[in-house]
Amino acid sequence: MKIQVDGRKARGEKRREELIAAALRVIEREGVAGVTHRTVAAEAGVPTTSTTYHFSSLDDLLVATLISCARDMATEVYWMIDRARSRGSRGAEEVAGLLAEAIGPSRGRTMAEYELYLLAARRPELRPAARRWLDVLTSMVRHDDEVAFRAFLAGIDGLLIQGLIDDEPPTAEELRPIVDYLLKPH
Amino acid sequence: MKIQVDGRKARGEKRREELIAAALRVIEREGVAGVTHRTVAAEAGVPTTSTTYHFSSLDDLLVATLISCARDMATEVYWMIDRARSRGSRGAEEVAGLLAEAIGPSRGRTMAEYELYLLAARRPELRPAARRWLDVLTSMVRHDDEVAFRAFLAGIDGLLIQGLIDDEPPTAEELRPIVDYLLKPH
């Protein structure tokens, strides 16, 4: 394992990440249907052929983008739990806040996440990436009641996706009692 | 309101419905990305221009198809509730069975339903159609505890979409305790 020193490769890797970031912006704005070599390149402000050089195919770019998006979301979940723990909280408030953020300011990113879900439904190789944030929650949270935990996880996904098709997305305050209900031991 | 007698219009309406059915099969097999005038026409065994005649645009065809699919699903939910009532059941078994069917044999249709969800997330005019089965449940079921009901609805959606990205989709027996948990008053 050698540390990255080659300036060419360094620039290349940087552009590759810029292309992924640009592709994510395109997905947030127009959905996966709007992702083409040209739209992504234009979004990144680079020539069209740049995307074909750094990704062996358009599908490669799409998959890399969605996986990157999922990783970021899993990281957020990780820190949310960490934050809840440091406060000694049971997490309901943190979860409700994260949900409100996901269907509000980060709405585009959340839609991208569910585009990944749908892609993963048809392509098994994408499923580990799609389940990533679920795995993070599962591994970090102690759950003695398996059924209650499964219900909680399902509830989170349902609140998110239903929040995306609501005309007026619920706020953290409105979500709070439902999350509380899902977390309450019974 | 006049009864349909014109043979031409009758044939036209029939073909229109055949095109919607063909489009749904294409969506089930390849997703919305696979829907083009030509693929749908080929699936229906009609010339390409037939789709452009009966639908003012490809988007029209796509929307009509997804709305039709959502209506069918809402109807299924309706009869599920009716079935549960006639048995005097609280519905857990019926719900679990419907979920298992949705992520098993009717997997393609369920994926189509969530493609509609994603489209509706970006286009408000599609949201009523996407929420249709939610509305059926809401209007038919008596729910004294609003929070519990919201949690139940979210749980259903979560179980469905997570079932789509499971490597081995859960069976009705495995879903049953979770549905039970979500329905249990507490």
Add this chain to the structure above:
DNA sequence: TAGGTTATGGGACGATCGTCCAGATAGTCC
């Protein structure tokens, strides 16, 4: 400095796309 390697970018190719058009066909109404 010479030679090899990697990234960049302009241009082009064939394929496929949505949509339109004009003629043909079939059903309706007087």
Add this chain to the structure above:
DNA sequence: GGACTATCTGGACGATCGTCCCATAACCTA
């Protein structure tokens, strides 16, 4: 039967697509 209307269909147009090719520039190694 003739005028009218709705449906059907083959063919075509321009636009856009993914991808490839090749010359150039930047960088590293020896």
